Amino acid sequence: MQTERIPIYKPYLGEEEREIVAECMKSTWISSQGRYIDDFERGVEAYTGAKHAIAVNNGTVAIHLAMLALNITSGDEVITTNFTYVASSNAILYVGASPVFVDIDPLTWNINVDLIEAKISSKTKAILYTNVYGAPADYTKLKKIADKHDIYLIEDAAESFGATYHDKKSGTLGDISTYSFFGNKTITTGEGGMVLTPHKELAEKIRKLKNQGNSDTVRYYHDILGYNYRMTNIQAAIGVAQLGKIKVILELKKTLQQNYERELETLVDFQKLLENSTSSYWMCSVLFKSAEEKIKVMNALEKENIDTRPFFTPIDELPFYDKVDDCPHSKEISAKGMNLPSFPDLKKTNQDRIIEIIRKNISKS
Ligand SMILES: Cc1ncc(COP(=O)(O)O)c(C=O)c1O
Structure with a gap:
């Protein structure tokens, strides 16, 4: 079923x-x-x-x-x-x-x-x-x-x-x-x-x-x-x-992010935060070693009925904008990155499943 x-x-x-x-x-x-x-x-x-x-x-x-x-x-x-x-x-x-x-900074993505x-x-x-x-x-x-x-x-x-x-x-x-x-x-x-x-x-x-x-x-x-x-x-x-619920929402989202980071930190990269700043962790996001690895993991999650999102397409690549050739990091991050389920009441058992599928589909080197 x-x-x-x-x-x-x-x-x-x-x-x-x-x-x-x-x-x-x-x-x-x-x-x-x-x-x-x-x-x-x-x-x-x-x-x-x-x-x-x-x-x-x-x-x-x-x-x-x-x-x-x-x-x-x-x-x-x-x-x-x-x-x-x-x-x-x-x-x-x-x-x-x-x-x-x-272009963006390759670590903060901003x-x-x-x-x-x-x-x-x-x-x-x-x-x-x-x-x-x-x-x-x-x-x-x-x-x-x-x-x-x-x-x-x-x-x-x-x-x-x-x-x-x-x-x-x-x-x-x-x-x-x-x-x-x-x-x-x-x-x-x-x-x-x-x-x-x-x-x-x-x-x-x-x-x-x-x-x-x-x-x-x-x-x-x-x-x-x-x-x-x-x-x-x-x-x-x-x-x-x-x-009225903002504190709870932010706490729940922070916990999700921390779980993803703790369990996946040796396999993927995460967005780097500037000193003295905190994120809303709107979308928990991961960066893979290659676009191929990202697609493999995305497909594996989809097969298990788990939704993900590719990163934004660089704006200059949209048909109604002029192309630029000096934004290599936005292109690379866009190709290799993916957003994971990030809603505040994602159950821990479901997050564990997501993490397990990612782990299984990633090569360690
Ligand atoms: C960075 C950014 N700017 C603007 C918007 C536009 O907001 P809305 O969808 O409410 O028009 C969004 C939301 O989707 C966004 O992520």
């Missing part, structure tokens, strides 16, 4: 989410007004220490809003990593600007900060970086470069909710930071996202942009070209319940 499929991820939902959604339905405030939007935004501000948090309807539009708020437009360049989820760079294209790809300055030109407006798979990038160096060249720093923290860098929470490490609350994220609202910033004027502009450019004083008058990027009260209610 086929055993039940182990997915790569499933949200950590319980009675709290069911109750709060029911309460929301009862109140009839199911659209984008209602108390939970405010509760969720203020809750995330309190948790992260961010000055301004603005709920939106997904993580992709959060980055689009960051571009719009910073007036990044056609003819501008944005420096970014070649190894991330596609939404990051797509937001640069949405505003007509050009992404300038930088943007190699030492390669950035050579790519800065008179057209550069910002650096958009990702904390890939939940591990913080080198913020101190990124901030130094951004300040030196008077350009903006945008943090795509979609994968790093709960991660820390020198005691600061991911989500506070940029002029603008963004989260995703998609179903597979550390906390989820189904679909959802957030924009965070320490700058009051930017926060006000982002609120206006996400809400059809509505005037603050005249009803049905729109000062600027805006968008409907609003989160619903139901989504925010789920977010409030999820935020």
Whole structure:
């Protein structure tokens, strides 16, 4: 008999989410007004220490809003990593600007900060970086470069909710930071996202942009070209319940990562964390000696009804981006890496099975 499929991820939902959604339905405030939007935004501000948090309807539009708020437009360049989820760079294209790809560090898998300055030109407006798979990038160096060249720093923290860098929470490490609350994220609202910033004027502009450019004083008058990027009260209610569990979720995910590392450390490589930083361990990830070994292990797990995910395709290899030839590490890591089941309540017996199958299908040398 086929055993039940182990997915790569499933949200950590319980009675709290069911109750709060029911309460929301009862109140009839199911659209984008209602108390939970405010509760969720203020809750995330309190948790992260961010000055301004603005709920939106997904993580992709959060980055689009960051571009719009910073007036990044056609003819501008944005420096970014070649190894991330596609939404990051797509937001640069949405505003007509050009992404300038930088290779990753082969150990941290995050943007190699030492390669950035050579790519800065008179057209550069910002650096958009990702904390890939939940591990913080080198913020101190990124901030130094951004300040030196008077350009903006945008943090795509979609994968790093709960991660820390020198005691600061991911989500506070940029002029603008963004989260995703998609179903597979550390906390989820189904679909959802957030924009965070320490700058009051930017926060006000982002609120206006996400809400059809509505005037603050005249009803049905729109000062600027805006968008409907609003989160619903139901989504925010789920977010409030999820935020209440963040400590437990992070602990469970850390234990999963530690188990994978302890049992597999002689056979595969793991993402290296910077000193004084903690990961959200969004996706537990392993790097094999070769692409062939990765495929062999992936197939073996699939045969046992266990889901895995290949690493992101380097962005420049997607058909609507220009190819680059100076990002060898993003290509190599992409080819050899794989994400493993990483959901908080993955049972230890199931994780042991996953580990055993990986061990069996790997050559030791
Ligand atoms: C790094 C990164 N950026 C942006 C996004 C986009 O978020 P969403 O799927 O909520 O639009 C994701 C999520 O999938 C992501 O992993």
